[in-house]
Amino acid sequence: MSGSGTTADDGDPLQTAVWRLRSRGCWTDAAALLEPHAAAPAGALQRTALLTERCVYTESGWAEADEALRAAEAVARSDEERGAAASERGYLAYASTLFGVRDRADEARSALGRAAALTAPTGRGRALLDFRRGLLAENVADAPQAALAAYRRAHEGAAAHGDTLLLSFTWRHLAGLALREGELAQARHGFTESLRIREELGYLIGTAPALAALADTEEEPAATRLRTEAARLVRLLKVPTWLAARLETPPATAV
Secondary structure: OOOOOOOHHHOOHHHHHHHHHHHOOOHHHHHHHHHHHOOOHHHHHHHHHHHHHHHHHHOOOHHHHHHHHHHHHHHOOOHHHHHHHHHHHHHHHHHHHHOOOOOOHHHHHHHHHHHHHHOOOOOHHHHHHHHHHHHHHHHOOOOHHHHHHHHHHHHHHHHHHOOHHHHHHHHHHHHHHHHHOOOHHHHHHHHHHHHHHHHHHOOHHHHHHHHHHHHOOOOOOHHHHHHHHHHHHHHHHOOOHHHHHHOOOOOOOOO
């Protein structure tokens, strides 16, 4: 659900440390590492993205994410930076709407539209923006065809820019639409690719949702085996909270 981000492959010790914490659900600690860099647009935006991702996986921490977002908007100077901040606002507003915290659908649409006007069509941030517009179309507007077009653009952009983590999300959501249309083999392939990427990257917090999604395309006993492994990871990591209820695991707490 979260999209792209810096991974341990970047070679920067700070980014490697941030990724290791983020991938295990330690968003607060990861954000703390970025506090000395929060006066710079890149640091402020990354800190916002981390805290927003925490909201998505734990359904908590909304006020802190909003505060970080306002700080990122305040230091943005270029069109690219303002577009990235608008994309983060749109995603946070979308997540708030999706989880029933507060209806911010109009804010999400406006912010993502503003981001589209500010983000270069071939820029790295465009793929993530297209993905987020797909999420809004699918889960808020209930417009699967518009979502499909957006996810395909995001998938192509992620591949072109080598954004492997984002590819795990585009595979997953394209597969979800395929499953919705009864295209079982296509859905299974997409969910398998998403799971493979997340396991290779060590994106632990995203592994349980990938396992559970793949289980929906498998027959027994494979489906139960996948759901059991997903439940084990949720109990270990305590996230995502929305998956815990589905897998009938004990209530999860925020990281």
